[in-house]
Amino acid sequence: MSNPLKIGIAGLGTVGAGTVxxxxxxAEKLKAATGRAFEITAVSARDKKADRGVxxxxxxWLDDPLAMATHxxxxxxxxxxxxxxxxxxxxxxxxxxxxxxxxxxNKALIAHHGTALAGAAEKAGVSLAYEAAVAGGIPxxxxxxxxxxxxxxxxxxxxxxxxxxxxxxxxxxxxxxFDDVLAECQKLGYAEADPSFDIDGIDAAHKLAxxxxxxxxxxxxxxxxxVEGIRQISLTDMQFADELGYxxxxxxxxxxxGAGGETSLEQRVHPCxxxxxxxxxxxxxxxxxxxxxxxFVNTIVQEGPGAGAGPTASAVVxxxxxxxxxxxxxxxxxxxxxxxxxxxxxxxxxVGAYYxxxxxxxxxGVLADVAAAFKKHAVSIESVLQRTRDPGEPVPVVLTMxxxxxxxxxxxxxxxxxxxxxxxxxxxxRIEAL
Amino acid sequence: MSNPLKIGIAGLGTVGAGTVxxxxxxAEKLKAATGRAFEITAVSARDKKADRGVxxxxxxWLDDPLAMATHxxxxxxxxxxxxxxxxxxxxxxxxxxxxxxxxxxNKALIAHHGTALAGAAEKAGVSLAYEAAVAGGIPxxxxxxxxxxxxxxxxxxxxxxxxxxxxxxxxxxxxxxFDDVLAECQKLGYAEADPSFDIDGIDAAHKLAxxxxxxxxxxxxxxxxxVEGIRQISLTDMQFADELGYxxxxxxxxxxxGAGGETSLEQRVHPCxxxxxxxxxxxxxxxxxxxxxxxFVNTIVQEGPGAGAGPTASAVVxxxxxxxxxxxxxxxxxxxxxxxxxxxxxxxxxVGAYYxxxxxxxxxGVLADVAAAFKKHAVSIESVLQRTRDPGEPVPVVLTMxxxxxxxxxxxxxxxxxxxxxxxxxxxxRIEAL
Numbered sequence: 030m031s032n033p034l035k036i037g038i039a040g041l042g043t044v045g046a047g048t049v050x051x052x053x054x055x056a057e058k059l060k061a062a063t064g065r066a067f068e069i070t071a072v073s074a075r076d077k078k079a080d081r082g083v084x085x086x087x088x089x090w091l092d093d094p095l096a097m098a099t100h101x102x103x104x105x106x107x108x109x110x111x112x113x114x115x116x117x118x119x120x121x122x123x124x125x126x127x128x129x130x131x132x133x134x135n136k137a138l139i140a141h142h143g144t145a146l147a148g149a150a151e152k153a154g155v156s157l158a159y160e161a162a163v164a165g166g167i168p169x170x171x172x173x174x175x176x177x178x179x180x181x182x183x184x185x186x187x188x189x190x191x192x193x194x195x196x197x198x199x200x201x202x203x204x205x206x207f208d209d210v211l212a213e214c215q216k217l218g219y220a221e222a223d224p225s226f227d228i229d230g231i232d233a234a235h236k237l238a239x240x241x242x243x244x245x246x247x248x249x250x251x252x253x254x255x256v257e258g259i260r261q262i263s264l265t266d267m268q269f270a271d272e273l274g275y276x277x278x279x280x281x282x283x284x285x286x287g288a289g290g291e292t293s294l295e296q297r298v299h300p301c302x303x304x305x306x307x308x309x310x311x312x313x314x315x316x317x318x319x320x321x322x323x324x325f326v327n328t329i330v331q332e333g334p335g336a337g338a339g340p341t342a343s344a345v346v347x348x349x350x351x352x353x354x355x356x357x358x359x360x361x362x363x364x365x366x367x368x369x370x371x372x373x374x375x376x377x378x379x380v381g382a383y384y385x386x387x388x389x390x391x392x393x394g395v396l397a398d399v400a401a402a403f404k405k406h407a408v409s410i411e412s413v414l415q416r417t418r419d420p421g422e423p424v425p426v427v428l429t430m431x432x433x434x435x436x437x438x439x440x441x442x443x444x445x446x447x448x449x450x451x452x453x454x455x456x457x458x459r460i461e462a463l
Numbered sequence: 464m465s466n467p468l469k470i471g472i473a474g475l476g477t478v479g480a481g482t483v484x485x486x487x488x489x490a491e492k493l494k495a496a497t498g499r500a501f502e503i504t505a506v507s508a509r510d511k512k513a514d515r516g517v518x519x520x521x522x523x524w525l526d527d528p529l530a531m532a533t534h535x536x537x538x539x540x541x542x543x544x545x546x547x548x549x550x551x552x553x554x555x556x557x558x559x560x561x562x563x564x565x566x567x568x569n570k571a572l573i574a575h576h577g578t579a580l581a582g583a584a585e586k587a588g589v590s591l592a593y594e595a596a597v598a599g600g601i602p603x604x605x606x607x608x609x610x611x612x613x614x615x616x617x618x619x620x621x622x623x624x625x626x627x628x629x630x631x632x633x634x635x636x637x638x639x640x641f642d643d644v645l646a647e648c649q650k651l652g653y654a655e656a657d658p659s660f661d662i663d664g665i666d667a668a669h670k671l672a673x674x675x676x677x678x679x680x681x682x683x684x685x686x687x688x689x690v691e692g693i694r695q696i697s698l699t700d701m702q703f704a705d706e707l708g709y710x711x712x713x714x715x716x717x718x719x720x721g722a723g724g725e726t727s728l729e730q731r732v733h734p735c736x737x738x739x740x741x742x743x744x745x746x747x748x749x750x751x752x753x754x755x756x757x758x759f760v761n762t763i764v765q766e767g768p769g770a771g772a773g774p775t776a777s778a779v780v781x782x783x784x785x786x787x788x789x790x791x792x793x794x795x796x797x798x799x800x801x802x803x804x805x806x807x808x809x810x811x812x813x814v815g816a817y818y819x820x821x822x823x824x825x826x827x828g829v830l831a832d833v834a835a836a837f838k839k840h841a842v843s844i845e846s847v848l849q850r851t852r853d854p855g856e857p858v859p860v861v862l863t864m865x866x867x868x869x870x871x872x873x874x875x876x877x878x879x880x881x882x883x884x885x886x887x888x889x890x891x892x893r894i895e896a897l
């Protein structure tokens with residue numbers, strides 16, 4: 030295999046520029062590793078004139094990225110445009126039907142259309158590679174799809190959004206409010222002007238849906254992911270978490286359910302209270318981490334940068350190396366037509382422990398009402414924590430609940446919210462057994 | 464590729480039995496993942512009659528494992544016999560020259576003969592796979608050789624021996640002496656009757672030499688690894704480490720040296736003081752962890768079980784999956800004849816910070832002598848810590864030293880050891896900047 034690997038890159042933001050830089054700087058090593066020269070032949074982006082800090086003069090500029098899909102001088106299309114639909118999807122579909130391999134960092138695209146695209150790629154005999162779409166530089170897709178592929182994975186979970194982890198870490202470390210930290214992140218460019226994609230958990234949910242497919246051999250089912258973000262996390266809850274021996278993280282968690290296993294799948298993204306000694310509790314700042322629990326291997330933890338030009342380019346180039354070496358691996362580990370359609374477990378069926386914070390005035394009578402509500406719904410209280418207070422002042426009452434089905438807890442909280450001296454809606458954060 | 468993958472397994476200890484169990488229990492998934500049935504066809508071990516908890520009656524028993532190497536019904540030889548030479552080496556060499564793929568968990572074999580065996584395998588057009596040889600179930604070889612292969616790795620390090628990590632963790636957590644914990648480990652079967660292979664760092668050094676080759680694209684050079692074990696670590700030093708903000712770990716560390724990089728290589732295994740907030744400081748018990756630092760990806764941390772039947776079988780089966788999928792990857796990431804011969808950096812050229820503990824009587828005069836010795840060798844003291852004492856009683860004096868070349872430190876310690884009121888040889892533990 031001494032013919033060069035001819036690469037077209039569509040989308041030249043920081044990741045695209047980083048990929049150009051890595052492929053050119055590392056030319057010698059890539060050739061040694063694969064036996065083939067890596068040649069960037071064509072590039073495309075919206076603005077031809079922008080200075081991207083890399084020399085693009087040697088590559089053919091295509092105003093229309095779709096032209097890459099059938100370009101005689103392109104073996105692999107690297108799609109770095111982004112978005113679940115539109116031009117990115119058109120390009121990937123066209124590249125596959127044009128017999129070109131595809132490397133993409135586009136989590137939304139794979140989360141929404143992964144199963145169909147995998148089927149098309151396998152039919153066309155090309156690779157659809159997306160290591161960069163999940164957890165940036167961490168080679169977690171490769172680990173699950175190849176190295177750990179002999180295992181039955183019971184659960185995969187992780188810190189999948191660096192922006193959320195950065196905000197939560199800063200809140201905890203610096204005792205600052207959510208809004209304050211978010212505003213700073215936006216000023217520094219760590220968070221978007223419209224941060225909802227990150228902050229509301231959607232980005233993490235895209236990644237979780239992809240991880241699930243690779244871990245459990247099931248169809249990618251983004252719509253089945255229960256998604257909550259971190260806007261509701263207050264400094265008060267951070268401080269109680271600390272007191273109770275937890276840290277608060279936005280986690281994506283996917284786990285198979287049922288005795289025979291592998292028929293039902295729970296997928297959820299939401300803030301969690303994580304025990305301080307859990308494998309990922311110490312992962313702070315913008316880092317990501319993914320934990321896979323397999324029946325033979327036990328627990329494997331991988332941590333690293335989840336975003337950024339360098340780490341993402343590292344993942345893109347890793348995929349290009351696989352393609353240059355002629356890797357022949359089904360997109361999600363098993364052929365697309367053998368991916369299982371697993372039954373989603375709805376969130377009200379989730380079983381777990383819970384942290385509850387109530388803001389109450391006139392506490393003595395209230396606790397009896399609260400306890401009665403939990404009793405009525407058969408939810409068992411594990412602990413109660415109450416701050417000293419001035420008479421008449423609202424005071425936080427914090428409870429932790431033993432494992433229960435979420436529907437029971439929700440029922441109890443609805444009753445509790447109606448108690449007159451509880452002056453704010455109850456706050457609930459799930460406690461994760463890790 | 465619908466022909467089955469025919470597997471011969473030589474060596475039926477716990478890992479061999481675990482591999483048999485995984486291949487048989489996971490038959491359906493393996494076929495889905497690779498398009499090929501996995502068939503164990505032949506097995507071999509010393510004692511045919513031993514009960515291994517798995518049914519071997521369906522496989523051909525070979526009294527001579529070497530017969531596997533040319534057996535018409537074997538595509539892959541799984542070598543789980545162990546040992547750098549002898550029958551394991553004979554079998555792997557014969558299998559390669561017989562055109563059979565090889566999967567091995569044998570770190571000693573690869574550490575001592577990896578370069579030559581890789582050359583032979585590549586010449587014969589077969590795979591030599593050894594994921595199970597390093598860090599058990601953690602797919603670190605795959606990560607370095609494939610997913611992160613576009614990076615220039617500057618340093619790779621890790622906790623590579625679970626027995627040592629278990630002993631050091633127990634000493635720290637339970638305030639127990641080394642001998643005490645070791646004896647318990649031996650009673651429980653966690654450590655061998657002759658524990659030197661683990662305790663003296665040899666096992667970790669085998670793994671480090673293999674990691675180096677994959678990370679840096681160099682020949683496997685076990686002889687260039689500086690090796691020290693953990694026998695000298697005392698509870699006293701553990702407690703001082705804690706006070707200074709460190710934990711003590713046995714690390715393997717490999718790093719390229721020099722401005723242009725990649726010409727000189729430092730490889731060393733020894734106890735280290737690791738800052739409590741380092742990425743691997745919390746990795747305790749028998750877990751392993753490996754950290755890779757690449758120029759594009761930054762820092763990737765992987766943790767998991769480093770030994771045991773299940774995790775090791777997971778790695779063996781991961782290699783079998785690669786082979787079944789027709790993976791075509793040079794043994795150490797680049798072809799064996801392109802592996803660099805890097806210049807070893809001798810330990811006396813190591814530059815780092817140090818912890819020193821002296822046991823002294825009649826302290827006032829001594830400190831002047833100690834300070835003079837360090838000054839003479841141009842070694843700069845960072846901090847001094849001294850316990851209260853009864854007059855005339857020996858008292859520990861603990862110093863931390865700024866970064867210095869080890870030869871200077873060794874010179875100073877030789878002078879200090881000669882001071883009359885220093886009643887024990889100085890204890891030195893390297894402080895690792897992680």
